[in-house]
Amino acid sequence: MSRALVGVSCLSHDAALAAVTEDGIQFAAHAERYSRRKNDPLLHQALIEDAARYWGHPGELAFYERPWLKRSRQLYAGQYRRALVDPRPAAYLRGFEPLRDLPIFYVDHHLSHAAGGYFTSPFREAAVVVVDAIGEWDTITVWHGRDRVLRRIFSTRYPHSVGLFYSAFTHRAGLKPNEEEYIFMGMAAYGEPRYRALIENEIVQLGPPPQFRLRRPLHRGLRGWRQEIVDGPDIAASVQAITEAYLTSLLRWTAQTVGSRHLVYSGGVALNCSFNGLLAGMALFDDIWIMPNPGDAGSALGAALAQLREFVPWPGPYLGYDIDRPLDTSAVARTLATQGTAGLANGRAEYGPRALGNRSLLADPRGMAMKERVNAIKRRQRYRPFAPVVLREQAAELFNMPPVDAPYMQYVVPCRKPDEYPAICHVDGSSRVQTLTREQNPQLHAILVEFQKLTGCPMLLNTSLNIKGEPLVNTWDDALNFAALHNVPVF
Numbered sequence: 001m002s003r004a005l006v007g008v009s010c011l012s013h014d015a016a017l018a019a020v021t022e023d024g025i026q027f028a029a030h031a032e033r034y035s036r037r038k039n040d041p042l043l044h045q046a047l048i049e050d051a052a053r054y055w056g057h058p059g060e061l062a063f064y065e066r067p068w069l070k071r072s073r074q075l076y077a078g079q080y081r082r083a084l085v086d087p088r089p090a091a092y093l094r095g096f097e098p099l100r101d102l103p104i105f106y107v108d109h110h111l112s113h114a115a116g117g118y119f120t121s122p123f124r125e126a127a128v129v130v131v132d133a134i135g136e137w138d139t140i141t142v143w144h145g146r147d148r149v150l151r152r153i154f155s156t157r158y159p160h161s162v163g164l165f166y167s168a169f170t171h172r173a174g175l176k177p178n179e180e181e182y183i184f185m186g187m188a189a190y191g192e193p194r195y196r197a198l199i200e201n202e203i204v205q206l207g208p209p210p211q212f213r214l215r216r217p218l219h220r221g222l223r224g225w226r227q228e229i230v231d232g233p234d235i236a237a238s239v240q241a242i243t244e245a246y247l248t249s250l251l252r253w254t255a256q257t258v259g260s261r262h263l264v265y266s267g268g269v270a271l272n273c274s275f276n277g278l279l280a281g282m283a284l285f286d287d288i289w290i291m292p293n294p295g296d297a298g299s300a301l302g303a304a305l306a307q308l309r310e311f312v313p314w315p316g317p318y319l320g321y322d323i324d325r326p327l328d329t330s331a332v333a334r335t336l337a338t339q340g341t342a343g344l345a346n347g348r349a350e351y352g353p354r355a356l357g358n359r360s361l362l363a364d365p366r367g368m369a370m371k372e373r374v375n376a377i378k379r380r381q382r383y384r385p386f387a388p389v390v391l392r393e394q395a396a397e398l399f400n401m402p403p404v405d406a407p408y409m410q411y412v413v414p415c416r417k418p419d420e421y422p423a424i425c426h427v428d429g430s431s432r433v434q435t436l437t438r439e440q441n442p443q444l445h446a447i448l449v450e451f452q453k454l455t456g457c458p459m460l461l462n463t464s465l466n467i468k469g470e471p472l473v474n475t476w477d478d479a480l481n482f483a484a485l486h487n488v489p490v491f
């Protein structure tokens with residue numbers, strides 16, 4: 001095996017590590033799954049030992065951002081306490097034995113995002129758009145990728161940032177910034193965008209595309225802004241509407257300016273699957289690729305690919321820890337048909353925030369009672385919807401599918417039968433769909449086919465297999481802990 005490139009993102013939030021050789025992506029996983037600390041910013045010895053089983057001979061290390069450049073921005077922003085932390089990750093990384101002697105290359109934060117998307121995409125030529133909160137200075141970048149070269153054609157810099165704007169309002173709604181933006185996005189469906197004009201007047205300025213400006217810096221949140229406004233859903237709807245309006249203008253501009261029919265979209269804002277559903281329906285591009293882990297944790301892989309500068313075949317998102325034990329897919333389907341719920345912890349763990357069938361809690365999606373039951377297990381806000389996994393050939397009967405493929409739960413689309421399947425529909429009748437082919441996950445596919453034979457239903461509710469407040473189950477022991485706590489059979 002050729003020497004591996006090791007990509008790392010850490011010391012900010014949600015640390016991750018990836019190993020890539022010329023033969024392709026060998027391994028990619030989140031530190032939190034090993035340390036059992038949600039969004040753990042630090043690497044973990046067990047993660048590195050697991051990666052070492054796959055990487056053969058590590059040759060060099062690619063870090064997902066440039067620490068000194070980041071420090072200059074922190075000093076500019078007045079974040080002195082953070083800036084005073086020694087920005088050199090080298091000393092930290094060398095504390096892990098297998099990484100000790102590797103030369104370290106620092107990759108520009110947005111280039112890590114762009115390369116992670118472009119080099120895992122099926123396109124050799126594409127427009128590449130990166131939108132996130134903040135890395136070093138860049139917050140929005142547009143690139144043209146062609147013949148393995150990424151040429152940057154537009155950038156917006158701190159303090160103007162769509163991601164910071166969204167995170168500041170997530171925090172304002174009493175949620176955790178950099179973590180619970182997806183809950184804030186879900187809240188938007190319950191509100192009306194009544195504050196859109198107010199927020200546009202006081203916080204954000206949408207200029208001629210692709211300009212995005214903030215009227216005040218937001219890295220310390222919205223401190224005291226309009227405290228008389230307390231209705232979270234209307235604020236969420238307003239912020240989502242402004243974000244969608246800006247992103248639409250940015251992507252229209254990109255389609256016209258770059259002139260490519262392919263889009264690669266990356267950065268933490270690409271996790272906003274409500275907007276992604278709209279984007280897919282706009283037909284600005286013939287095809288769209290969003291790497292299933294487009295946020296900073298995905299940039300562990302992105303940094304390695306930026307350094308490698310080669311396309312790699314996308315092997316699917318199952319790149320982490322391996323639970324290598326036999327699975328009786330018929331028994332899983334029968335349990336789902338008779339008991340309604342089953343945990344599935346088998347094969348390699350998902351790289352990315354979504355459980356896509358290898359660390360999933362599955363349930364019969366029919367009827368209202370199931371939503372209550374799964375909510376009781378997950379102990380989460382009752383208003384939040386669950387997502388479905390559906391056989392790809394049946395997806396269009398049940399959902400108003402976008403023209404792009406949806407195997408990674410990245411697009412919110414209208415459900416055609418929300419009354420029949422309330423457990424997998426949001427209050428506005430939409431669903432974050434995962435379409436499935438045999439090739440993508442043969443075991444989950446076999447379970448779905450069998451479940452359809454038994455019940456006539458080609459779909460299952462698919463949510464993450466985790467104990468409340470903990471990361472996704474990683475090992476079989478974690479799965480057994482889940483089963484014991486919740487009295488749900490795990491396979």
Ligand SMILES: [Fe+2]
Nearest residue numbers: 132135268296
């Ligand atoms: Fe980022």
